[in-house]
Amino acid sequence: MKSILGIGINTFKEGLRDKTLLSVSISGFLLIAASRILVPISIGESYRVITDFGLALVEVFSVLLTIFIGTRILYDEIERKTIYTVVTKPVRISEFLIGKLFGLTLLVFSIQFLLFLTIFLFSKIYLHFVFWRVFVWFFFLFFEMLILNGVAILLSTFTTPITSGLISMLIYIIANTSNYLKELSQMVKLPIFTYIANFLYYFLPNFTLTNVKTEILYNLPIDKGLYLFAPSYSIMYVVFLLTIATMLFEKREFY
Amino acid sequence: MKKLGGFVIIIISLFVSVLFVKSFEDRKKSFTGEKLLFFPSGKFIQGVACGYNNFLADLLWIRGGVYYGGQKLKHGSLEYLYHMFNVITDLDPKFVNAYTTGGMFLFDDLHSLEMSMKLLDKGIYNNPTNWYVPFMKGFILYLAEKYDMAYRWFMVASLFETKRGMAFKFANWCLQKEKGPEMTLKFWEDLYNSTGNKWMREKAVKGISRVILYAAVKYRREKGEWPENIVVLVKSGYLPYVPSLGGKYFILKEGEVLW
Numbered sequence: 001m002k003s004i005l006g007i008g009i010n011t012f013k014e015g016l017r018d019k020t021l022l023s024v025s026i027s028g029f030l031l032i033a034a035s036r037i038l039v040p041i042s043i044g045e046s047y048r049v050i051t052d053f054g055l056a057l058v059e060v061f062s063v064l065l066t067i068f069i070g071t072r073i074l075y076d077e078i079e080r081k082t083i084y085t086v087v088t089k090p091v092r093i094s095e096f097l098i099g100k101l102f103g104l105t106l107l108v109f110s111i112q113f114l115l116f117l118t119i120f121l122f123s124k125i126y127l128h129f130v131f132w133r134v135f136v137w138f139f140f141l142f143f144e145m146l147i148l149n150g151v152a153i154l155l156s157t158f159t160t161p162i163t164s165g166l167i168s169m170l171i172y173i174i175a176n177t178s179n180y181l182k183e184l185s186q187m188v189k190l191p192i193f194t195y196i197a198n199f200l201y202y203f204l205p206n207f208t209l210t211n212v213k214t215e216i217l218y219n220l221p222i223d224k225g226l227y228l229f230a231p232s233y234s235i236m237y238v239v240f241l242l243t244i245a246t247m248l249f250e251k252r253e254f255y
Numbered sequence: 256m257k258k259l260g261g262f263v264i265i266i267i268s269l270f271v272s273v274l275f276v277k278s279f280e281d282r283k284k285s286f287t288g289e290k291l292l293f294f295p296s297g298k299f300i301q302g303v304a305c306g307y308n309n310f311l312a313d314l315l316w317i318r319g320g321v322y323y324g325g326q327k328l329k330h331g332s333l334e335y336l337y338h339m340f341n342v343i344t345d346l347d348p349k350f351v352n353a354y355t356t357g358g359m360f361l362f363d364d365l366h367s368l369e370m371s372m373k374l375l376d377k378g379i380y381n382n383p384t385n386w387y388v389p390f391m392k393g394f395i396l397y398l399a400e401k402y403d404m405a406y407r408w409f410m411v412a413s414l415f416e417t418k419r420g421m422a423f424k425f426a427n428w429c430l431q432k433e434k435g436p437e438m439t440l441k442f443w444e445d446l447y448n449s450t451g452n453k454w455m456r457e458k459a460v461k462g463i464s465r466v467i468l469y470a471a472v473k474y475r476r477e478k479g480e481w482p483e484n485i486v487v488l489v490k491s492g493y494l495p496y497v498p499s500l501g502g503k504y505f506i507l508k509e510g511e512v513l514w
Binding site: 038041042043044045046048049052053055056059172173176177180207208211213214217218220 | 302303305306307308309310312313316317320321347349352356450451452453454455
């Protein structure tokens with residue numbers, strides 16, 4: 001536990017020094033602030049536009065952070081040979097990877113939280129109103145990003161940052177459109193296609209179930225089961241990803 | 256000498272590229288009207304939205320406002336208006352303002368009751384417990400002088416209206432056609448006070464002006480002269496009261512309504 005915490009905090013500190021983090025975060029803050037220019041042309045829907053733009057930008061920049069930093073997290077350690085300082089110590093590979101995931105999640109969470117505070121600040125200034133229910137969406141976004149962080153770490157155990165970045169992005173897109181896979185499997189009457197589509201639907205991460213932006217925006221009720229589903233599903237999925245990552249990483253030569 | 260040659264090449268290439276941009280800029284202008292021809296269907300955009308449906312609906316809402324404003328300014332055609340509102344509401348089926356604003360624009364600017372009803376019906380289907388969409392449908396039907404149908408939709412709206420009971424009052428007024436001007440004035444006033452939408456506010460001003468003008472024309476037809484002012488119309492029973500919006504009163508001057 002101590003070693004996981006140590007690796008996690010070290011990853012977090014290392015991430016903070018990353019120039020990508022700074023540039024992505026600054027772009028995020030600037031874009032959220034720039035949503036002010038949309039107020040006069042939003043034709044009476046300023047509340048909606050500010051909230052929607054804010055939420056979408058927080059999600060986009062969280063994904064970008066995960067892809068830019070998460071996919072390089074192991075690669076850099078191996079390239080710079082700093083990994084030898086860890087593997088020579090009595091640390092298990094699973095602990096090392098859990099620590100890395102913890103550090104990355106903490107980093108993405110911190111930036112997400114700061115971006116969220118920016119949205120709150122701007123809604124208070126522009127709309128004289130703070131929409132507290134947005135925190136519910138933040139809860140679901142956290143668990144989505146946890147899965148994506150897991151995907152990035154798994155991919156960085158065996159590919160280059162560019163490849164893992166591209167695959168992570170693809171998985172994020174599929175996870176957000178997986179409901180269409182289900183629809184497609186019902187539409188196409190070819191049994192083999194139905195099996196493949198169903199397999200992909202259940203096997204790949206699914207973010208469509210926890211996408212509650214419409215419910216948040218229109219103050220609609222959210223299924224209470226989702227509050228339990230999101231953490232349990234993402235934790236189970238991350239366990240699955242980290243197990244594969246551990247198995248793959250163990251095969252590398254430095255162990 | 257070499258330096259000077261490089262400098263000349265830079266100047267010439269820059270000048271030529273500016274000329275290229277300038278000539279293509281003019282060519283592009285002639286295509287602006289057809290920009291929306293390639294606007295994909297809502298179902299397609301939904302598929303590629305990746306969970307950002309509301310965000311895209313907002314972008315299109317803003318784009319729709321720019322399209323409407325731009326076409327109005329140059330008195331252009333608004334033929335893609337329905338398509339645009341249809342796509343916005345495909346992306347966000349709960350966007351009530353898109354149905355009501357779209358319904359009003361389609362009826363008032365495109366003079367298409369059919370398209371307006373189609374969009375509002377979609378709104379009612381996607382928001383079955385919302386009172387404002389059937390209310391707007393009732394009002395547009397009233398403007399189209401289909402009083403019987405308007406009454407029915409006002410009654411539907413009154414079933415879901417929780418606080419003000421306005422829809423029920425409108426349904427009653429609709430039944431009593433002689434109270435038409437009062438109902439219309441009240442609707443426009445209410446619309447003006449309840450929306451921050453600039454275009455809808457302009458519609459409210461235009462709507463009230465029309466009611467006043469209609470009463471003035473009626474007065475002239477019956478009395479043989481233009482009424483001196485709005486108070487004369489009120490006193491002689493052609494208007495229920497002197498209408499105002501945002502604390503500003505309407506003025507009738509030589510057959511012209513000012514606000």
